Structure formats: structure tokens, C-alpha cells
Amino acid sequence: MEAFFYADNETYATLEVDFPFRTTHYGVGISYGEGVSNCRLGSVDYELSAGSLTTLGPGIVTCWDSAYELKNETIFFSESLFKTIKAPALNSLPFFIHGGNHMVKVSKAELENLKDLFRNIKKFSENTEVLQGLVFSLIQLVQQLHKVTLRENNISQKELISHQFKALIARHFIESKEVGFYADKLHITPKYLSEVLQETTGKSAKELITEHLFLEAKSLLRQTPMTIKEIAYWLGFEDQSYFVRAFKRHAGVTPAVYRRG
Secondary structure, three states, rough: OOEEEEEEHHHHHHHOOOEEEOOOOOEEEEEEEEOOOEEEEEEEEEOOOOOOEEEEOOOOOEOOOOOOOEEEEEEEEEEHHHHOOOOOOOHOOOHHOOOOEEEEEEOOHHHHHHHHHHHHHHOOOOHHHHHHHHHHHHHHHHHHHHHHHHHOOOOOHHHHHHHHHHHHHHOOOOOOOOHHHHHHHOOHHHHHEEEOOOOHOOHHHHHHHHHHHHHHHHHHHHOOOOOOOHHHHHHHOOOOHHHHHHHHHHHOHHHHHHHOO
């Protein structure tokens, strides 16, 4: 329920979050140092290295490499942080919402600017009046960096379809798991959608829907007190035993074993 908190490698090591989890806050993170690490933010896999700027909004299921090699600092905040200044509509910024681009690479100079801003945010973390202004400035800088990336990287029509499909999965996977449902919303044929996704992601539409479904299941098993039967029903499985079998095929263990860790 905190309006703001700061996390770094030490924080994550203490928490031992080695499972997919659903975010509750907006988050802006920077990676630096040596090495590379992998993560899944929403429905997209990213390889992070020095200069990776990551952004997340509430309700997005994420999964981070348990052996995180890079140094990382992340600022987490909610809209309630902004008490005396008018912040932008955070839930309308594309890099904070489902299906958005949650990672961009920044230059060494921009990374140093971000690190300076993070240091000041940490320094004034107990001073709400100053803190909200600094986090507001961070959001403005992130917007600028994303605009620069968009200009430099011309996104093809097929990549756009891929992004739109992943955003639709996040919004509608409870409602439908059929490829045709998503193809209709994109105004293309299921065959063409599958061809585009195979080309841009190396996976079929059905594979991506299934991946998202079971990432959600893993989050619910570890983050909520819901019973396995309740989770199965919530995810659209009418039969609990079928859910258990499908989960085991996907994860290699039953939901009960996965929940125990």
C-alpha cells in the first residue's frame, strides 16, 4: 500500500522472488554493470544489459532471471504519490500498459543522467513534497527516451501486429483463448496472424496464448490464497483435473507442488 518504494539487487535477493508475480505499482528501472539477464514483462521476453531502461504498470505479470547478473535499481510508485502536483495520466502512457514496449536501451550519457536522478530520488525518499517532483521528472524523461527510440526504430507493420496481439491477450485471455477471436479484433485472418507471429516471435498464436495463461496461473498460485479449483475456474477451465494435467504438461509439476515452491 506504500505510495513509493525503492528496490535494488539487495532488495530482490532478500525477497527471493523467483516466480512470476503481478505488479501492484508503476515501476521504472535501470540496469548497469557487466553481464546480461533475461526477464519476461507481460507477454514479451527481454534480454537486459547495461543501459536497459524498464517500465511496468500495475497488474502486469513479470518473471525475472533468478541469477540476475546486472546491477539494477527500480523506483516503484503509485498515483497517490502525487498529492500537490498534477501528474500525467499514468495508465495512458504506452510503456506502462499491457502490450506496450517495456524496455528500451539508452546511451551511456542518458544512463548517467538516469543514475543521477535515481540517486536524488533515493536521497529525498522521505520528503514527499520533493520526491513527487523528482518522480514526475523521471516520468517526463522516460517519455522523451521512448519517443527517441520510436523515431530511431521504424516498427514494421508485422511487428505492430505482434505488439497489438500481445496487448489483446493480456486484456482478453480470460474471455477467449481462440486464435480467431484475436484475429477478428485485428481485422486479419487467423492464418495470417499465425504467420506474422511465427515470423516475429518464433511462436504460434496458440503458444503465446498458452504461455500467458500459465504465467498467470503461476502468479495466482504463489501470490494469492485462491484454491487450485478457484484458479482453474478463474482461468476458464471448467474441470479442475484438466487444469492440473495441463499445468503439469506446461510446468513439469502439478499446481500443488508448484505452490509449495
